[in-house]
Amino acid sequence: MNIILSKFSGYCYGVKRAISIAQNSIEELGKVYSLGSIIHNKRAVEKLENQGLQIVDDIDKNYKNILFRSHGVEKKFYNFANEHGVNIIDTTCTFVKKIHQIVADKYKSGNEIIIIGNKSHPEVIGINSWCDYTAQFVGDEKDVEKLKIDKNCNYVLVFQTTFNIEKYEEIVSKISEKTENLEIFNTICNATKKRQDAILEISEKVDMIVVIGDKSSSNSKKLYELASSRCKSIFVEDCSELDQSMFENVKNLGITAGASTPDFVIDEVIKYIQDLN
Ligand code: SF4
Known part of the structure; x- marks a missing residue:
């Protein structure tokens, strides 16, 4: 393999x-x-x-x-x-701090805040606190319909750092249809984008992808979502969740890991798979 x-x-x-x-x-x-x-x-x-x-x-x-x-x-x-x-x-x-600052400044100057992300994720709860918990949330395209838009208000859009880049354009364009008074800050972090781009590239060349990350890690889950939308994929926390039968007929295998996965866990998984070879 x-x-x-x-x-x-x-x-x-x-x-x-x-x-x-x-x-x-x-x-x-x-x-x-x-x-x-x-x-x-x-x-x-x-x-x-x-x-x-x-x-x-x-x-x-x-x-x-x-x-x-x-x-x-x-x-x-x-x-x-x-x-x-x-x-x-x-x-x-520093990327999350930047969002706190944008939200605090824009809220102070009278704007309404919209956060694109998972409203129950601690990062998003933290962001919302910088506008006194007044933000509206959009988790996916369907939520755009639920936004309460007042034509007399100005809106500021920020994104959870780990938001799926593939959904960015669609969500921005749907919200732009609802209001022109919109200032957009693309706060999706580069680390997330690089990991997501890299896995899309790899998905073209492999039969299967292993995504290594904690089940509570938002960016690891997003990587898995992307990988599995392109090819057969599995999501594991470490090598204890792997077994030989998962790799039957796999000739080319892609491996990626979320931004919070330590090197020693990645190394263990690679060693496990190499030993199967
Ligand atoms: S993924 Fe990493 S670099 Fe990006 S915002 Fe989160 S902690 Fe910072």
């Missing part, structure tokens, strides 16, 4: 940065609390927990240090930490 590993797979810039800040903080400060999972990957989080990171569901004034994850947290947690003297270790990715 010939294996083609996507040239863009595994940790993105934002995740690498978050993990490195977390590791340095643990070394320097000892115990560090992380508000929610620092990234969407159980294996990577387990490693950090063994080094001294503790995942918590809520902030507490007794914590000396609180780490904010790469896909961002709600504004209220910054306010709480600042009011109670809790030291913030902010690993929010």
Whole structure:
């Protein structure tokens, strides 16, 4: 079996940065609390927990240090930490920070915010907090019909960083039909786009694609959606979910991994498949 590993797979810039800040903080400060999972990957989080990171569901004034994850947290947690003297270790990715700033500035100057993405995803909940939870949401083309548009209002469109690039044009054009008072910020991140483009290219050359990522990772799920729309694909968290029968009659195999999948998990999967050969 010939294996083609996507040239863009595994940790993105934002995740690498978050993990490195977390590791340095643990070394320097000892115990560090992380508000929610620092990234969407159980294996990577387990490693950090063994080094001294503790995942918590809520902030507490007794914590000396609180780490904010790469896909961002709600504004209220910054306010709480600042009011109670809790030291913030902010690993929010710069691309997500940029969306927070756009939303905060545009909301302050009187615009209505529309977020294109999954409204229950923590990144999107975080973004919505920067306009006091007033945003409307579009998860897919069908939701455009449900938007409440007032002709006297100006609207600002931002995208969840991991939104599917293939749906961008269609959604923008449908919303543009409903209002002309629209300012669009394409905030889909480059890492996502590169991984999605690369997997579309690979799908032309292979019989099957293995997507490696945590089931809670939005960008990994999107990669799987794209891959499976083009060819037979499987979505696994690590090599424990693989077995030989999955690769019957596969001559050319593509492999990709979400932006929060660590190299050691990708290497394990590649080794497992090479051993089948
Ligand atoms: S996927 Fe993009 S926005 Fe998300 S952490 Fe990585 S670089 Fe940042």
